[in-house]
Amino acid sequence: MKKNAILRGVVGAVFGLAASVAVHAASYVYVSNADSQDISVFRLDAQSGALAAVETVPVGGTVMPMAFSPDHHHLYAALRSKPYRVVSFAVNPLDGRLVELGRAPLAESMAYVSTDGTGRYLLSASYGGNLLAVNRIGENGVAGDVLQTVKTGPMAHIIRTSPDNRYAFASVLGADAWLRLKFDASTGALTEDEKPAYSLPKDSGPRHFQFSPDQRFVYLIDELDGKLHVLAFNAANDTVKPIQTISILPAGFSGDKPWGADVHLTPDGRHLYISERTSSTLGAYRVNKETGKLTRIGTYATEKQPRGFNIDPSGQYLFAVGQLSPTLSAYRIDAKSGALHELGKYPVGKGANWVEVVDFDGSND
Known part of the structure; x- marks a missing residue:
């Protein structure tokens, strides 16, 4: 508990300092490296396009899909090695560095993760598990436990909400289907339509x-x-x-x-x-x-x-x-x-x- 309190204080200080900067502009590039089990962080020079290495962050697992919160203050990285986890990071806007805030279970090995438009839910798709899932995201930006799983056909590959956040859409590779699921932004619940939103040719x-x-x-x-x-x-x-x-x-x-x-x-x-x-x-x-x-x-x-x-x-x-x-x-x-x-x-x-x-x-x- 003491460690968590100290961490929250550090993260709060980072964002407090950022908010006090009247004019601040910076861009950062993040690369997940599955086999070396880390994330490469670069600063982007907006004028030249050159990159400068900031840090390499070890994650202790096969890190693959990543997603930012809508406000960019948090980065979520999915581990596709057991135990399947999502790692929540705070992003320091002053230098791009990542501060790990917590880890939570994922329902399976996830090929894709995204946040809904409110930033309160993490959506994920499992290629090997043939399912979609929803995790809650707390007010502190840390992803929590799994709220729901939805079985699909074989090889679900991606899930994202529509621009209006009323629906989620998902590609299911092995079923040649693009699904539409009603999304309740107040609870995070997904409800699948009876038929795909779009059916593609076989294979x-x-x-x-x-x-x-x-x-x-x-x-x-x-x-x-x-x-x-x-x-x-x-x-x-x-x-x-x-x-x-x-x-x-x-x-x-x-x-x-x-x-x-x-x-x-x-x-x-x-x-x-x-x-x-x-x-x-x-x-x-x-x-x-x-x-x-x-x-x-x-x-x-x-x-x-x-x-x-x-x-x-x-x-x-x-x-x-x-x-x-x-x-x-x-x-x-x-x-x-x-x-x-x-x-x-x-x-x-x-x-x-x-x-x-x-x-x-x-x-x-």
Whole structure:
């Protein structure tokens, strides 16, 4: 108890000091390294895109998916080795360093974690356990016990709430289904619809998805068939309809099979990027903001087996890691064309697989 009280005092002092700074702007990049069981922390130079190492945080387990709280003050990291746990960290906005606050059980090995729009609940999806789950998050920002589990078809891969926080959507890779579940933000309860919100062709393997910034479209990448789907999103009733399906594979693809991974949009919604692990490439697309449709503009070699990447909140930089690579690649995004220009490479841990980028601009710290 005494230790917890001291820790709370330290965290409070950190945030108190941050709040007293009239003008403060800093961006940080976090990389989870599954095999070395740690998190790499970098400070981002907003002018040049260069990264400076801040610290490496040991977590004592196979750390993979991570998620920030809506206010960016807390980072949640899921351990996919037994005992399955979520580690809650306070983030120091002055230097990006992490302070561990606590650990709580997860229902299974989780391939994805996210917070709801209120920051009161942690949602997770289990690829091996074929389920979705909800953990409570306390007022102190620390994730607590599991509140609910929902069985799915095989290989649930991601769960995220809709922009209005009324529903959660989840990709179930082995069922070729994109599920819709009513979400009660007062209790954290999920209630699954009888039918999927969107059913995909057999052996598509739906994986990650992103809502467009204007909430009019959803972009859903498949893991198994090399496809990317554009869905028109009706925010009034949280339903979708397909409008385009395109390839994520580079020209001349010669691998045994596609292996799609991640998808992200720039904050202005003008450009979209995907990672394809068999070819170890990033694909870049121009977004028609009126129709939501995509046009491929380039393919870029990147780190080997790029499971995860992300874009900074300014939309200027993209950071990619590979599970079979010891480095992170940093790119500048051309605001007009969407082209990627490599800026440099930085050492990370073993089995790097997840990237989160956060910005403290003085308004949310």
